Amino acid sequence: MPRLFRPDIMVGCVIVGAFALCAVAPGLLAPHDPLQSLPDGLTAAGAPRPPGDGGFILGTDALGRDLLSRVIYGARVAVLMAVVPNLIALMVATLIALTAGYGRGWLEAVLMRMTESFLVLPLFLIAMAVIATFGSSTTTVVLTLAFVTWSYPARVLHGEVRRLATSLHVEAARSLGAGVMRITLRHILPHLTPLLVVYFTMNAAYMVMLEAGLAFLGFGVQPPTPSWGLMLADARDQFFRPWLIIVPGVSLALLCIGFSLFGNAAEQNSPFHGRRVML
Amino acid sequence: MIALTVRQSAAPIVRRIGAMLLTLWFVLTLTFVLTFAIPTDPARAVAGPKATQEQLETIRLSLRLDEPMAVQYVRYLASAAVLDLGYSHSQRRPVSDILLERLPYTALLAVSAIMFQLIVGGALGLWAAVRSGGLFDKVVFVGALVVVALPQFWVGLVLLFVFGFKLGWFPLGGASLPEGLVLPALTLGLAGVAWTSRIVRATASEALASNIVLGLRGRGIAPRRIVLKHVVRLAAGPILSVLALDLGLLLGGAVLVEAVFGWPGMGNTAFQALQQKDLPLIMGSVIVGSIFVLVINALLDTARVYLDPRTR
Numbered sequence: 001m002p003r004l005f006r007p008d009i010m011v012g013c014v015i016v017g018a019f020a021l022c023a024v025a026p027g028l029l030a031p032h033d034p035l036q037s038l039p040d041g042l043t044a045a046g047a048p049r050p051p052g053d054g055g056f057i058l059g060t061d062a063l064g065r066d067l068l069s070r071v072i073y074g075a076r077v078a079v080l081m082a083v084v085p086n087l088i089a090l091m092v093a094t095l096i097a098l099t100a101g102y103g104r105g106w107l108e109a110v111l112m113r114m115t116e117s118f119l120v121l122p123l124f125l126i127a128m129a130v131i132a133t134f135g136s137s138t139t140t141v142v143l144t145l146a147f148v149t150w151s152y153p154a155r156v157l158h159g160e161v162r163r164l165a166t167s168l169h170v171e172a173a174r175s176l177g178a179g180v181m182r183i184t185l186r187h188i189l190p191h192l193t194p195l196l197v198v199y200f201t202m203n204a205a206y207m208v209m210l211e212a213g214l215a216f217l218g219f220g221v222q223p224p225t226p227s228w229g230l231m232l233a234d235a236r237d238q239f240f241r242p243w244l245i246i247v248p249g250v251s252l253a254l255l256c257i258g259f260s261l262f263g264n265a266a267e268q269n270s271p272f273h274g275r276r277v278m279l
Numbered sequence: 280m281i282a283l284t285v286r287q288s289a290a291p292i293v294r295r296i297g298a299m300l301l302t303l304w305f306v307l308t309l310t311f312v313l314t315f316a317i318p319t320d321p322a323r324a325v326a327g328p329k330a331t332q333e334q335l336e337t338i339r340l341s342l343r344l345d346e347p348m349a350v351q352y353v354r355y356l357a358s359a360a361v362l363d364l365g366y367s368h369s370q371r372r373p374v375s376d377i378l379l380e381r382l383p384y385t386a387l388l389a390v391s392a393i394m395f396q397l398i399v400g401g402a403l404g405l406w407a408a409v410r411s412g413g414l415f416d417k418v419v420f421v422g423a424l425v426v427v428a429l430p431q432f433w434v435g436l437v438l439l440f441v442f443g444f445k446l447g448w449f450p451l452g453g454a455s456l457p458e459g460l461v462l463p464a465l466t467l468g469l470a471g472v473a474w475t476s477r478i479v480r481a482t483a484s485e486a487l488a489s490n491i492v493l494g495l496r497g498r499g500i501a502p503r504r505i506v507l508k509h510v511v512r513l514a515a516g517p518i519l520s521v522l523a524l525d526l527g528l529l530l531g532g533a534v535l536v537e538a539v540f541g542w543p544g545m546g547n548t549a550f551q552a553l554q555q556k557d558l559p560l561i562m563g564s565v566i567v568g569s570i571f572v573l574v575i576n577a578l579l580d581t582a583r584v585y586l587d588p589r590t591r
Contacts, residue, residue, distance in 0.1 A: 113298075113301060114305070116298070116302075117298075117301060117302040117305045117306075118305075119524065119527070120302060120523075120524075120526065120527055120569075120572055120573060120576060121302070121306060121527050121569050121572070122527045122530040122531055122565065122568040122569060122571075122572055123527055123528075123531060124527075124528075124530070124531025124532070124534055124535075125530070125531065125534060125546075125549055125564060125565050125568050126309070126565055128534070128549065128550070128553055128561075129310070129313055129553070129561050129562065129565055130313065132553045132556070132561060133313045133316050134316065205428055209430045209431075212430055212432075212433075213430065213431070213432055213531075213535050216432050216535065216538075217534070217535065217538055217550055218554070219553070232432070232433060232436065235436075236436060236539070242440055245433075245436050245437065245440060246437075249430065249433035249436065249437065252430050252433060253425075253428055253429050253430065253433065256428035256429070256430065257424070257425060257428040259428075260424055260427060260428045261424070264424065
């Protein structure tokens with residue numbers, strides 16, 4: 001029985017839970033409107049306020065907007081990107097893995113060659129090119145993130161499906177006369193759950209970073225939507241106001257660490273521990 | 280007999296090249312489809328906003344945009360085969376010229392980052408495996424967990440702030456060598472150091488518990504020599520295959536790192552091209568980036584075979 005109340009899981013829970021709360025109900029937590037330039041948001045000289053100054057806990061940005069509120073609202077984009085493209089990518093990966101791994105034959109050859117070709121590509125560049133082509137609406141960004149991340153899990157899931165396809169319980173089901181659909185859906189798919197959970201948590205951190213990176217270059221969500229990547233893009237030449245770099249960056253890192261703690265624990269508690277899921 | 284051996288050893292190479300070509304074809308098709316899907320008119324992008332209808336028509340004819348898609352596709356593949364990647368209208372030069380000029384910068388950055396990650400990460404992982412369960416092992420484990428979760432471009436910004444702006448040890452950007460290379464390479468390699476240390480830690484402790492090491496010990500070989508010669512070799516294989524898999528990721532990271540540090544590599548070129556909607560240059564960067572990854576991948580595979588005689 002895996003232990004659930006370990007310190008790393010608890011810390012991960014608190015971090016992810018806190019950001020999830022920010023994402024769901026930012027209005028309850030944020031002290032100000034994240035988009036509004038506040039009348040007292042700038043110092044008399046017109047500079048942003050450092051943390052703690054004038055009642056702004058994390059300070060203000062160059063437009064006099066409250067940084068704490070922007071970080072809280074920015075969690076929306078981050079959590080959205082951690083969940084939605086991640087789910088889409090895993091669904092595609094599972095579909096491909098099941099088709100290839102149980103279908104066998106030329107279909108398997110084509111699908112897995114495609115997956116492997118995809119795997120070695122400079123996917124970040126491709127994501128940039130796709131977003132440049134189709135525009136950077138939230139839907140496009142979500143679909144692009146899914147598009148560039150399905151291949152890795154697909155490969156690992158495929159290996160697992162192949163292993164399961166030759167296992168005794170599948171053989172038993174087949175000898176009882178179960179059809180292909182029934183075997184894949186009832187006897188193979190459920191056994192993929194632990195692997196899917198591991199991937200979901202590990203990928204979540206990766207998705208958040210990917211989106212922030214794209215936004216940093218101008219290919220993610222667009223202003224005025226509060227997003228940590230965009231906040232960092234605004235702050236990139238503001239070295240004399242380090243809090244503008246530190247606040248969104250630390251939020252980003254914290255959320256990623258939270259997901260990684262989960263992912264690590266999920267991997268350790270899964271039957272795949274020690275089999276190097278990430279390879 | 281000799282012919283047979285040659286064919287046996289040649290078969291994987293042929294398959295390897297075949298797979299590379301297949302991947303390249305895939306990339307070319309993808310970039311071709313993207314070029315077609317882009318909402319901006321390529322002729323308009325070349326001519327600029329003030330061009331007349333007639334000028335647009337002339338450009339369309341000269342770019343052969345009037346031909347059927349299939350014909351254009353075949354021509355696209357044919358010209359890519361001789362490394363003709365089109366003409367960049369934002370820089371008014373052939374795309375392949377621009378990219379060949381920038382490629383060495385990205386290669387230098389990527390190779391420095393890989394060396395950094397292999398040497399530092401490998402040493403940390405090896406030491407952690409030797410002192411398994413000790414304080415150092417735990418510190419490396421937690422450190423790797425945290426470092427992996429740090430967004431690369433943010434690490435770059437922080438390093439730039441601390442060592443470039445506050446301490447003034449390194450330039451704030453640009454490609455002055457060698458001091459301009461240090462921060463970008465550190466940034467790009469840092470996550471890799473964490474990964475490498477974790478994987479080397481796992482494979483090295485496996486190797487340390489193996490019969491190979493037991494046999495070496497039995498023959499009275501010094502522990503230091505066992506670790507530095509034999510365990511390193513055993514642990515090198517897996518880390519090289521991970522490295523090969525992560526190359527695409529590394530190149531993606533390079534785009535961001537180059538943008539943060541103003542490093543004049545391919546990533547920065549692609550970024551500028553995207554901002555100016557310079558289609559041939561964007562697609563060319565994707566293609567050359569893929570070729571770059573594929574070639575280094577093949578080199579790493581060779582290195583792995585060399586290091587671990589079992590895979591020969």
